[in-house]
Amino acid sequence: MIKLTLTNHRRWTFTGSSQTFTIKYVIRGKFEIDGVVEKPDVIGAVFGQTEGLFSPELDLRELQKSGRIGRIQIELHSQQDKTTGTITIPTSLDKVSTALTAASIESINRVGPCAAKVTLEKIEDVREARRKVIIGRAKEILHKWTIESMPSVDEIFKEVAETLKAAKVEKYGPEELSAGPEVKSAKEIIIVEGRADIINLMRCGIYNVIAVEGAKIPETIKKLCKEKETTTFLDGDRGGDLILKELQQVANIKHVARAPRGREVEELNCKEIFVALESKSPVKGLPKPRRERRKIEVSKEIVQTIKELEGTLEAVLLNEKLEQIERLPVSQLSEKLQQIDGVDTVVFDGVITQRIVDVANEKKIKNVIASRVSGAVKTPLNVQLTTFSDAMKG
Secondary structure, three states, rough: OOOOEEEOOOOOEEEEOEEEOOOOEEEEEEEOOOOOOOOOHHHHHHHHHHHOOOOOOOOOHHHOOOOOOOOEEEEEEEOOOEEEEEEEEEEOOOOHHHHHHHHHOOHHHHHHOOEEEEEEEEEEEHHHHHHHHHHHHHHHHHHHHHHHHHOOOOHHHHHHHHHHHOOOEEOOOOOOEEEEEOOOOOEEEEOOOHHHHHHHHHOOOOOEEEEEEOOOOOOHHHHHHHEEEEEEEEEOOHHHHHHHHHHHOOOOEEEEEOOOOOOOOOOOHHHHHHHHHHHHHHHHHOOOOOOOOOOOOOOOOHHHHHHHHHHEEEEEEEEEOOEEEEEEEEEHHHHHHHHOOOOOEEEEEEEOOOHHHHHHOOOOOOOEEEEEEEEOOOOOOEEEEEEHHHHHHH
C-alpha cells in the first residue's frame, strides 16, 4: 500500500514497501457529473477511460504500481442530482509525460452511466513551491541577521541607501565626453577608451573616470591632464597601443595601466580591474614610442582620389593596379564589399569601423584609407589602415 504525506512545506513524498521518492508535479482538475456517483465510480472512470490511450509506460495503473504517480485523491459532493468535485494526482514524471497524463484525464466523458466533464485547473510545480518557501525563509534570516549585526536602524538605512544609489554616466566638456560623476571634483582621474569602459569601472565603485571616445585626443582630455594627475587605463590590443602613443605625444599623463594582452577594459571583472590599476607604470618608465613609417606606398592616384573624396561621404574601390572599380556612397560600402571581388584598396570619406575592417579582412583587401580610424578598431595583420592625413604626409 502506498501512503501519501503532505508536510507544511508542501513537499510530497510517497513511501511503499520497497521505495521512497519525491513528487515533482501535482495535477489538479475539477469535474461535473450529471448524476449521483461515489468516489470509487470516479476512480474507476479515471483508470478505465485512460487505459490503452498510450503505450503501457503511460498507463495509470502501471505508473502507480511503479511509483511514478501517487494515490489519486477525489473530493466530491452531490446536490440536486449533480455531483461536482476535484481530482488530485501527484506525479514524479517529466513535464511531457505529466502533460499527457493531465490531457488524458480531461478526456473522461462518463462516470458510470452518467455524462461527465473533467477540466484541468493547473499543474503545480512542487519544487517551485519549495523554492518560494526557501526564499521566504531566506528573507526572514537575512532580516534578522541584518538587525542583529548592525548597531542601529539609522546606520543600516544609510548604508543600504548608499549601496543602492545608482551612479549614471555623465557628459563632460564641450565635446560631451562620457565621464563618471567625480571627474570634476577628483584630484586624480582615469582615462579610458569608451563609454562601456566607464560603465564597467563605475560598477566596481570607480567614478573618477573619463573616455577619449576615439583615436583623436579631445582638447578636454589635454586640459584635464594639465590640471589633474592622470592615469590611462587602456585595452590590451593594438587600438590601446595607438591611443597610448597619441596621448604620450599630446597630453601630460602620469601613469599607464593596461588590460591583459588581448583583453578589453569593458570585459574585466572588478578584481582584474583593481589588479591592473595597482600595477600601473609611471610614464617615464615606459619605453619611448617609435614613430612608425607608413607601410603603404601612397601613389599619386591615391592622393588624387583622397582630394576628390574629401567632404563627399563617398567611397572608391580600386583594384591591384589602382584602377577604379566603382564609386558609391559610404552608407553602402560595407554591403558592397561583401558582394564584390578583386578589390585591393578602399578609399572613403568616413570612419574606419570594426565592421569595415572585418569585411576587408574577409575579402583579402590590403589597404583601407579613410578620414579617420575608430579608436575601438582591432586591426588584423594583413589589412593596412591609413588616415587621409597620414596618406597625404606619406
